[in-house]
Amino acid sequence: MSDEHRALRETAAAVADTQIAPHAAMVDECAEFPEQSLKALIAANLHAVGVPEEYGGQGGDHLASAIVAEEIARACATTQQVAGGSELFATPVLLAGSPELKSKYLPRIASGEFLGAFALSEPEAGSDVASMRVHARAVPGGWTLNGTKRWITNAGHADVYIVFASTDPSAGARGISAFVVESTDAGIVFGALERKMGLRGSPTREITFDNVFVPSDRLIGEAGRGLRIALGTLDRTRTVVAAQAVGIAQAALDVATDYAKQRVQFGSPISQFQGIQFMAADMATNIRAARLLTWAASIACDQNHSEVGLAGAMAKCFASDTAMSATTDAVQILGGAGYVKDYPVERMMRDAKITQIYEGTNQIQRLVIARQLFSERR
Incomplete structure (x- = not known):
């Protein structure tokens, strides 16, 4: 590790030990969202270290993200999982999003204003991702999404979601596309909280999309590259x-x-x-x-x-x-x-x-x- 990585590890360990670990047992026992712990991460700028500096983030590399994740999970795996949802949101935007999409959402992830989520799995499409049934139909000005996603971390708490949907069912895996969906978009229905064995304070729900309209500028990359x-x-x-x-x-x-x-x-x-x-x-x-x-x-x-x-x-x-x-x-x-x-x-x-x-x-x-x-x- 570099000196910067060592300093980051010390900071993350201190926050984990003093501000996160004391709440871990209660978060698990009551299956409650780790609000205080997440606020502590945001205050310490440890909630999304991989967002580049140009978007208001820390500009940390993947090693920095791994170092922070280990220290936070050592204190409370639930808290790390919740914060990790924002990284799952940010990564595809960084990989393939337009400059406008990056400028619109990444600063809000970096500031902690937005919590992110990643919606890929479905009731009948877990390991077999290519068989997904959520579909997006092209309409004037954008797309309409229909179908159900399952096992979605931060569902119901997140402000923004990466949602994968089939835009060309006849093309199979080559017909899947990725979109940014906002929690305020009309037609989103969240299911009940899953009653989980572990990570009990990390909210996991189904998400159903009922003719949810997504503007065309929220398509990530090209259609079919999802x-x-x-x-x-x-x-x-x-x-x-x-x-x-x-x-x-x-x-x-x-x-x-x-x-x-x-x-x-x-x-x-x-x-x-x-x-x-x-x-x-x-x-x-x-x-x-x-x-x-x-x-x-x-x-x-x-x-x-x-x-x-x-x-x-x-x-x-x-x-x-x-x-x-x-x-x-x-x-x-x-x-x-x-x-x-x-x-x-x-x-x-x-x-x-x-x-x-x-x-x-x-x-x-x-x-x-x-x-x-x-x-x-x-």
Whole structure:
């Protein structure tokens, strides 16, 4: 890391420890939106560090985004997930949006005035994105959207959404386009909050579009390029998911090692037992490896490397598997104490699970890795 990255990490860690961590248990227990924590991130300019300076942002690179995401997730994965919605909104606009579109929305994301969201998944189109049924029909002056999106983070709270829709059903994957939809557009209906295992304070809902009119200037890039924009976005934001997973895993290791040094059995702290030591050693080794994979993938994004997709898939897959195993082992080290809400590791274990699922399941990530591996050897 550069000196700037180290300073950013220290700032993010301080905000996380003092202004976010104290609210994490209540956010989870009550499934409440992390309003105070999000305000603290915005006040510290940590909510959208990747927005370029020309649009009022911090101009941080992908590594900066990953560093901040890890520190925030270490304190409260829900808060990091909510803030991450704005990055998911900003990335496709930066990749393919017109200068006018960037100038209209990115400054509001950078200032914290707007919260963003990314609407790609549907009830029948999860991993199979190309089979989406939400469609957009060309009308004078723009498009009308109809259909339903599912599993949308920040739905109902976000001010702006990236929405992917089929503009040419006969073209399949080549007929998908991307749009900016505002929460005030007529015809948007939000479903009930999903009752989730983890990230309980992060609002997740269905969104139904009933003849929602979107002006033509809110089309991102060209019609028919939406799937490429979506995949290009996910190639980059998977590094943030990986960082989120690393943060959760690191938090679980911290709690487990502190507990092991204090918990006495058979006359000794359990940290002196080889069984516990080996578990902690494996956790720490895998977390370090996951962090380095995440940083490498972030740097690949910053360099626009040809292996951005591969690097992101590896980082996301390994880091999320590490988060799941590390949090499970943390619960085991705490024993009965780990199974109750008096300690945070059971929350961390519930939060960790979704990192193996969203932004492409780990089975999909393994397909991405395997296809590139074998295509290179043909």
